[in-house]
Amino acid sequence: MLSPDADSPPLFPAPVRVVDVLLPLALGAAYSYRVPDGMEVAPGDIVVVPLGTRNMLGCVWPRPEKATPVDPAKLKPIQRRCEVAPLNARMIAFIQWIADYTVTPPGMVLRLALRHDESAGVARERVGVRLTDHRPARRTTAREKVVAALADGLVRAKSEAAKEAGVSPSVVDGLIDDGVLETVVLPPEPAAETPDPDHAAPDLLPAQAEAAARLVDSVKSGSFQPFLIDGVTGSGKTETYFEAVAQAIRQGRQTLILMPEIALTQAFLDRFARRFGVRPAEWHSAVSTKRRGRVFRGVASGEVAVVAGARSALFLPFRDLGLILVDEEHDAAYKQEDGVHYHARDMAVVRARLEGATIALVSATPSIETEVNARRGRYTRLALPERFAGTKVPRLEPIDLRREGPPRGQWIAPRLAREMQSTIEAGGQALLFLNRRGYAPLTLCRACGHRIKCPSCSSWLVEHRFRRRLECHQCGYAMPVPHECPNCHEPNALIPCGPGVERLHEEAAKLFPEARLQVLSSDLAGGVERLRAELKAIEDGEVDIIIGTQLVAKGHNFPGLAMVGVIDADVGLGHGDPRAAERTFQLLHQVAGRAGRHEVEGRAFLQTYMPEHPVMQALVAGDRDAFYDREIAIREEAHLPPFARFCALIISGTDPHAAQAHARALAACSPFTDKVRVLGPAEAPLALIRGRHRYRLLARGERSFDLSAYVRAWMAGAPRATGSLRVDIDIDPQSFV
């Protein structure tokens, strides 16, 4: 074969080939690049392209129909194509969909899928070593140790061999050079072992078996179907959906189990292992970069069958995703509120639709959105009404703090104390739930009435007596506890107001001097290790009274827990947050549900100043439907999600005219101008103002509100210098299905 002469120009010069490359930047659109001769690229390929002075990783992107061609003089060539798995068409569609829906530049969404350095990395070849017949010419003690360690003639990874011999890896390298050891290429370490769908098939209750069968059928059908697994605490929701996982494995399709990060516990992984023989691949912030790289590539190759992961796992490049489970679907941690604003639960539904996958949202207390979708038949409800162990859902009893509250300066009502006493005497454990870390949430000056606030965000500083500091729970600011009032300088006038878990511990210790107490909060001294140890101690019955924050509501099991006392059931109610009732209901339901899981009849007590509040009434009556009926009616009336396309536009930036520009734009494009109000930070509901946003517009528009028209109007009228536009993601889940 004659090779073409490189010096002479071709007779017919090939036309310049141009493709779009999406870069992981906030750029509005993909940029065009020239494809060098001899390079083949297709949409989804990961490439390196020059941008300004640097080189960047990007993804070849489908060219829009009406793309404005870029000046050919500007075109730079693609540098190289990366030898990594390209994004498939479904993944591209997913990224584009999220970008459109959340009004975010597509590059920012791509970043979520490419961000992991591991996506570009290629698995490094693992080198193993084995002893040969040669013996070292130069003998040293270190070398002797290596020879002795490898005397069995088996292959070991290089680092492994050095570690076993107790020498540095360079000794091993030296022996390789001398021919004493030979190198062997090891097969790449598997990202995860393959779960066995038939490892330990469970016994299911009739309701579980029926629900499992529905899910299995759906996985078999290989088409998009959304479900809600709606089961009371302890009804075996996990075991039920594990059967769908087994089916997906049998069919060779992949499964994603999404969970809030804190719910992804050892206990869950162990349960999975008991059913499938091995643990699933994990994906969350605590997984090492190296391990993430393996999982990432394993997911792309299809080798990893099941991933259990936090929010960000939603953007993994699955080769063939057949099943998604969203555990604790009501959890607020699924909502991402910086960078790309998205709700992982809703985007999971979108991804399932694009992948042709079965999806099940799982909760004992579904979010309002999901409940509405189930009631309207968009999601198929699979109800698990009974507890697996045959025990009843704990009875909830209100304690009216107006009539039978504790004396001033104390927080455990006499009745609650009596119940705790008899619980402990009967050998059971009691949990006091108070969602406030530290000793006291407010420090007040008796002399001048000054309240100590955070200098940077003006919320109250929380006293942490153990650490002898005042801390801001919003921004992390901390200072030593002052000896005099910072305002009037009166010494010894500062008094702590209200309870935190530390103070509650103090009170409980006084009331029950014999009892063994343990505080559980996220700032427990000693970190994760200590927490794990304390949980073990509790499980082994070495603790009588647990005093815990939100931490105790999720994930961990307390087999000996007989009763729960909620110190302040009203926390969270009464602010302007439209989700206050929902959150309180979910949290209290969940905490109360911790009691009496195994053979012990559980009881729960709610200390409240408003026992007549609908949330308390619904909890005490055990009437979930009443709660949902009311919440749905309120939202429908107020045009809040899920009955409005969105409820808030957030403007980041500092331009004082920006709010007016938004107001004009809203008025220009909303058919419901009378329902559109512009609220300043002081007026907007407290919970909607968090952090750095200077202005927030609440557009209580109808679902027909045309967002793109709004954006156009805003762009036209926006002052030149301004921040960016973001859309809050509490939106209409109808459009996902």
Added chain:
DNA sequence: AGCACGCCGACT
């Protein structure tokens, strides 16, 4: 997101 460019204050 970076990185350059640019236009004003305190240094060798």
Added chain:
DNA sequence: GTCGGCGTGCTC
């Protein structure tokens, strides 16, 4: 005279 603060704007 220059070094360097970060405000603005561009990158195919």
